[in-house]
Amino acid sequence: MSSTPSPSFHPKSYAAVPARHVAFLGLGVMGYPMAAHLAAAGHRVTVYNRSAAKAAAWLQEFGTAGGHASAPTPREAAAGADIVFCCVGNDDDLRSVVLGDAGALAGMKPGAVFVDHTTASAEVARELAAAASAKGLHFIDAPVSGGQAGAQNGLLTVMCGGDAAVFAQVEPTIGAFARAVTLLGDSGAGQLAKMVNQICIAGLVQGLSEAIAFGQRAGLDMEKVLDVIGKGAAQSWQMDNRGKTMVAGRFDFGFAVDWMRKDLGLVLDEAKRNGARLPVTALVDQFYADVQQAGGARWDTSSLITRLK
Incomplete structure (x- = not known):
């Protein structure tokens, strides 16, 4: 491993x-450090990324001394691995690395487990679980919460769906980059739990935005106000980690508005299927559309407050 810690x-x-011998498919802002934690925990990691340069950079940083390697296709990355981890963009990206002649399922050894950390639909999780089962393989849907900082620090919360016995096989390895790993039900349950998570966040960020904008209009020192109310019933992760940057008008970091809109689209599609009523979530989704139109597609989700300025 490089002697200079990666930022x-x-x-x-x-x-x-x-x-374990593991593979990791997708080296974005989440996958890159997640794969790094697996390597640092002593696992032998083979990486794949759609942009080969990113895989080469990962391998240069974390070295080949531990048996780490990169591969040109998901199938080749998955060959021989006990567990294949994945973190890509959406349902279509996921299918592209799992299915087909070059996909991971085509290269996995019998009994191996595919663990998907992509935030995707419950429908695609069930589809890919069935495809894996047909080949004598296993699939766990395992979306994460904790954002880029959680991935960098190895402190993600992982919500899983799948078979209990298979989950038990992979839970200790997932612990390399997680502080909490929980099985919530059959295939798709992890993705549904992540949708619950995003519904909560959408409402919290809108409420926090309105509170800060109100306090600023009232002439309050909002940094002091947040310090005080953060010790009471109004406290939340969003307040602790985003409140003061919202006051300062800083949004060039964190979980992008584009990603949140993708996630809320999954939520609203699932709500149409199951009949759940989500009036506040649908409204906040449209507020995020306003932020996108104002040029904030890559701003942090806390940029909701810009609509109120």
């Missing part, structure tokens, strides 16, 4: 678990 990866104390 995108902060090593932590790792639980002692058996070393």
Whole structure:
């Protein structure tokens, strides 16, 4: 491993678990440090990324001494791996790395497990679980919460769906980049739980935006106000981690508005299927559309407050 720590990866104390041969598909802002934590925990990691340069950069940073390697296709990356991890953009991206002659399922050894950390639909999770089962393989849908900082620090919350016995096989390895890993039900349950998470966040950020904008209009020192109310019932992760940057008007970091709109689209599509009523979530989704139109597609989700200025 490089002697200079990566700004995108902060090593932590790792639980002692058996070393596994794993693959990681997708080295974006989440996948890059997640794969790094697996390597630092003693696992042998083969990486794949659609842009080969990113895979080469990862390998240069974390070295080949531990048996780490890169591969030109998902199928070749998955060959021989006990667990294949994945974190890509959406349902279509996921299908492109899982299915087909060059996809991971075509290269996985019998009994291996595909663990998908993409925030995707419950429908695609069930589809790919069935495709894996037909080949004598296993699939766990495992979307994450905690954002880029959680990935860098190895402190993600992982929500899983799938078979309990298969989950038990992979849970210790997932712990390399997580602080909480929970099985919530059958295939698709992890994705549904992530939708619940995003519904909560959408409402919280809008409420926080309105509160800060109100306080500023009232002439309050909002940094002091947040310090005070953050010790009471109004406290939340969003307030602790985004409140003061919202006051300062800083949004050039974090979880992008484009990604949140993708996630809320999944939520609203699922609500149409199951009959759930989500009036506030639908409204906040449109507020995020306003932010996109104002040029904030890559701003952090806390940029909702810009609509109120």
